[in-house]
Amino acid sequence: MKIHFLGTGTSTGVPVIGCTCPTCTSTDMRDHRLRTSAIVEYQGKTILIDVGPDFRQQMLRARNYEIDAILLTHHHYDHVGGIDDIRGLNYSTRRRFEIYALSSTRASLQKSLYYVFEAHPYPGIPRFDINVVEYNIPFMAAGVEVVPLEVIHGAMPIAGYRIGPLAYITDASSLPEETIEAIRGVDTLVLNALGMFEHPSHFSLPQSIEVARQVGARQTYFIHASHHMGLQSEAEKMLPESMNIAYDGLEVEVRE
Numbered sequence: 001m002k003i004h005f006l007g008t009g010t011s012t013g014v015p016v017i018g019c020t021c022p023t024c025t026s027t028d029m030r031d032h033r034l035r036t037s038a039i040v041e042y043q044g045k046t047i048l049i050d051v052g053p054d055f056r057q058q059m060l061r062a063r064n065y066e067i068d069a070i071l072l073t074h075h076h077y078d079h080v081g082g083i084d085d086i087r088g089l090n091y092s093t094r095r096r097f098e099i100y101a102l103s104s105t106r107a108s109l110q111k112s113l114y115y116v117f118e119a120h121p122y123p124g125i126p127r128f129d130i131n132v133v134e135y136n137i138p139f140m141a142a143g144v145e146v147v148p149l150e151v152i153h154g155a156m157p158i159a160g161y162r163i164g165p166l167a168y169i170t171d172a173s174s175l176p177e178e179t180i181e182a183i184r185g186v187d188t189l190v191l192n193a194l195g196m197f198e199h200p201s202h203f204s205l206p207q208s209i210e211v212a213r214q215v216g217a218r219q220t221y222f223i224h225a226s227h228h229m230g231l232q233s234e235a236e237k238m239l240p241e242s243m244n245i246a247y248d249g250l251e252v253e254v255r256e
């Protein structure tokens with residue numbers, strides 16, 4: 001299994017428009033973060049997690065992936081803002097895409113992407129089906145078993161996913177005990193860490209380190225960083241041995 005981080009930034013991306021802080025003006029490309037999204041390659045299939053507003057740019061930058069299924073964590077714009085751009089893939093593959101999401105995410109997309117769901121839509125819409133998933137009930141995405149996990153994002157329950165030896169959790173501010181249990185000892189944990197300061201709807205880096213210790217994965221990669229994470233080169237020094245801050249374009253091997 002392989003995970004390819006297409007984007008590792010928080011909702012604003014980094015640099016933040018107009019900001020002149022040391023992180024936003026860094027020349028280290030690891031400090032340039034598109035909105036959070038990843039591709040998982042497993043059992044010969046390619047699964048995309050989230051379709052943020054940078055999706056088009058990410059797909060042009062990545063090698064030529066054939067996406068077999070799409071998982072959504074929640075309906076916030078930084079995770080779904082690029083769905084209209086799956087049109088490019090509809091054209092090149094001549095097929096619809098299967099999206100998997102919570103019912104709350106589907107309900108929200110039916111409002112924000114209302115034109116896709118109309119009885120007689122404009123012909124140039126993105127073509128996809130949304131399959132509703134439920135916490136802790138495994139489902140097959142393109143033949144790959146995936147388990148949706150409950151994740152708390154501020155006051156909102158959203159989805160994380162376990163795919164074999166990988167757990168992928170973004171936008172968490174707390175995790176129910178069942179979720180910790182469901183991912184304890186995975187090979188690779190991907191977990192959000194916003195930065196050095198506490199925030200009502202996202203784990204800070206110190207909080208994420210603590211959660212990662214409880215999970216005890218062989219390796220942990222932090223995602224969804226804001227410019228308050230500081231420079232990658234500095235933040236990395238604060239991390240325990242098995243933990244790293246992911247950056248855009250990073251590809252990591254996950255062991256079975």
Ligand SMILES: [Zn+2]
Nearest residue numbers: 011076078171
């Ligand atoms: Zn987010």
Ligand SMILES: [Zn+2]
Nearest residue numbers: 019021024227
């Ligand atoms: Zn900044």
Ligand SMILES: [Zn+2]
Nearest residue numbers: 074076153171
């Ligand atoms: Zn969010």
